[in-house]
Amino acid sequence: MMRIKHLKSPNYIFYNKRRNVSSIVIHYTGMRSLQSAVERLLSKKYKVSSHYLVSRTGKIMQLVKDNNIAWHAGISNWFNFKNLNKNSIGIELENKGHQYGYQDFPRKQIVQLIKILKILKKKFKIKNINITGHSDIAPNRKTDPGENFPWKKLYKNDLAIWHSLDEEFINNFRLKKLININKKNILKMIKRLGYSRVLTAGHLDKDVIKAFQRRYRQHLINGIFDQECYLILTNLQKFI
Numbered sequence: 331m332m333r334i335k336h337l338k339s340p341n342y343i344f345y346n347k348r349r350n351v352s353s354i355v356i357h358y359t360g361m362r363s364l365q366s367a368v369e370r371l372l373s374k375k376y377k378v379s380s381h382y383l384v385s386r387t388g389k390i391m392q393l394v395k396d397n398n399i400a401w402h403a404g405i406s407n408w409f410n411f412k413n414l415n416k417n418s419i420g421i422e423l424e425n426k427g428h429q430y431g432y433q434d435f436p437r438k439q440i441v442q443l444i445k446i447l448k449i450l451k452k453k454f455k456i457k458n459i460n461i462t463g464h465s466d467i468a469p470n471r472k473t474d475p476g477e478n479f480p481w482k483k484l485y486k487n488d489l490a491i492w493h494s495l496d497e498e499f500i501n502n503f504r505l506k507k508l509i510n511i512n513k514k515n516i517l518k519m520i521k522r523l524g525y526s527r528v529l530t531a532g533h534l535d536k537d538v539i540k541a542f543q544r545r546y547r548q549h550l551i552n553g554i555f556d557q558e559c560y561l562i563l564t565n566l567q568k569f570i
């Protein structure tokens with residue numbers, strides 16, 4: 331049985347009808363301690379919140395009810411949705427983040443996250459492709475939950491998408507330049523995965539490439555779309 335500690339953040343919008351939740355956004359807290367993260371999410375001053383917070387020991391806290399709108403996504407895009415607060419559930423994971431010493435995510439924390447995700451997926455009929463990271467929906471601003479987050483494990487629990495390519499095989503194509511590949515087709519394929527923000531000055535957006543790499547090619551985040559990235563992107567089209 332999943333035990334949840336209920337807190338009450340003042341940073342939400344009450345919704346008196348059943349909310350159309352189409353996605354879940356996973357974050358890390360990016361703060362030095364759990365206490366400081368809780369204080370921030372409960373503070374009227376900072377005006378941020380999430381629906382859930384999972385500690386590194388697996389303790390679950392709910393700060394905003396599922397049907398209310400939490401302030402976690404900010405300026406964001408995913409498929410045709412903009413500013414995803416209205417249409418999403420936000421889950422924060424205790425982690426110091428890239429600024430204070432990025433950590434792995436402990437097993438206890440991920441086990442509890444998976445429990446929450448399964449409940450929410452069933453409750454709101456959310457598609458796996460719409461279980462996202464903060465960096466997916468706001469690639470120009472955010473890097474969380476980052477390259478240590480176990481997306482492949484979520485995929486194995488039917489809670490995310492992941493490629494089916496042999497890792498050793500695709501590693502052979504790392505850093506190899508694209509040859510005779512139509513970049514417009516790359517843009518179309520990335521948009522099909524949900525990344526709405528794909529163009530900067532008429533070319534492939536470097537921030538989106540990094541977000542894609544943090545999600546699907548976690549060993550190297552360099553903003554360069556190479557042959558390995560292309561193979562992964564092509565393979566992921568089976569989920570569309």
